[in-house]
Amino acid sequence: MARTSETRGKVVEVALRLFREEGFQATTMRRIADEAGVSLGNAYYYFAGKDELVNELYMVIQRDHRERALQVLVHGGSLSENLAAVLHSGLDVMAPYHAFGGSFLQLALPTRSSSSPFSQESSDARSMAIDLMRTTLETSKQKVPASLNDVLPQLLWMIYMGVTLHWVTDSSDSQQRTRTLVDGLVPVVAKAVRLARLPVARGLVTDVAGLLKRMTSPEGLER
Structure with a gap:
């Protein structure tokens, strides 16, 4: 459970940083996953898309x-x-x-x-x-x-x-x-x-x- 919470938190942290630095439109779920060090499927496990973020x-x-x-x-x-x-x-x-x-x-x-x-x-x-x-x-x-x-x-x-x-x-x-x-x-x-x-x-x-x-x-x- 702690690992799950940690991974989700990392995805959120990276997504918000990319929104600030590169803008919402330029940020993709794949980029978020790569920066967070998780698979794309894992990122989608927590969030169906950028809108949820x-x-x-x-x-x-x-x-x-x-x-x-x-x-x-x-x-x-x-x-x-x-x-x-x-x-x-x-x-x-x-x-x-x-x-x-x-x-x-x-x-x-x-x-x-x-x-x-x-x-x-x-x-x-x-x-x-x-x-x-x-x-x-x-x-x-x-x-x-x-x-x-x-x-x-x-x-x-x-x-x-x-x-x-x-x-x-x-x-x-x-x-x-x-x-x-x-x-x-x-x-x-x-x-x-x-x-x-x-x-x-x-x-x-x-x-x-x-x-x-x-x-x-x-x-x-x-x-």
């Missing part, structure tokens, strides 16, 4: 993002400052994969794609990302009603997805436009969260979150 990329990014974010979150800090720190740390983690952005969109945009961030196959990475947003809210001094504890982390994750989409298509130096977007966006989000404490806004937030839940549920994905 994209979900491994999601997991690696989310683990690294959480590790970095926890180092910059300030207990009792403002939501605006903490959310900015979390979003910027996410961009830092993704930076080495920017050249992979075009291929990422081709894989992730089809609603039935296993590489979609809304897919069942991506559920573990998605849960990790939403949990990080929950931690961001809990760490910040700006408190929200208990009834929105499950709702707001999901909505913050959707904002993170929007920032990621902008980053993928951002051709500015070091994706500086996306950094500027984050800095301008987080104060607006913080104000919206404060408004969410009002009963009239709370219902709207709940409705939006319900729509999001349907989008990411297995039943909703099958429609």
Whole structure:
């Protein structure tokens, strides 16, 4: 079992390195197998193709993002400052994969794609990302009603997805436009969260979150 886990991990490690260095399209399963020192059949034993390795990329990014974010979150800090720190740390983690952005969109945009961030196959990475947003809210001094504890982390994750989409298509130096977007966006989000404490806004937030839940549920994905 340990050997199996070690071999699988090596395939993942090599694949992600090749994605960073040579791009997704230029990387083949045969090249991954050769670099990992395993047979092509062995590589296919663990992954049916490169698309499945994209979900491994999601997991690696989310683990690294959480590790970095926890180092910059300030207990009792403002939501605006903490959310900015979390979003910027996410961009830092993704930076080495920017050249992979075009291929990422081709894989992730089809609603039935296993590489979609809304897919069942991506559920573990998605849960990790939403949990990080929950931690961001809990760490910040700006408190929200208990009834929105499950709702707001999901909505913050959707904002993170929007920032990621902008980053993928951002051709500015070091994706500086996306950094500027984050800095301008987080104060607006913080104000919206404060408004969410009002009963009239709370219902709207709940409705939006319900729509999001349907989008990411297995039943909703099958429609």
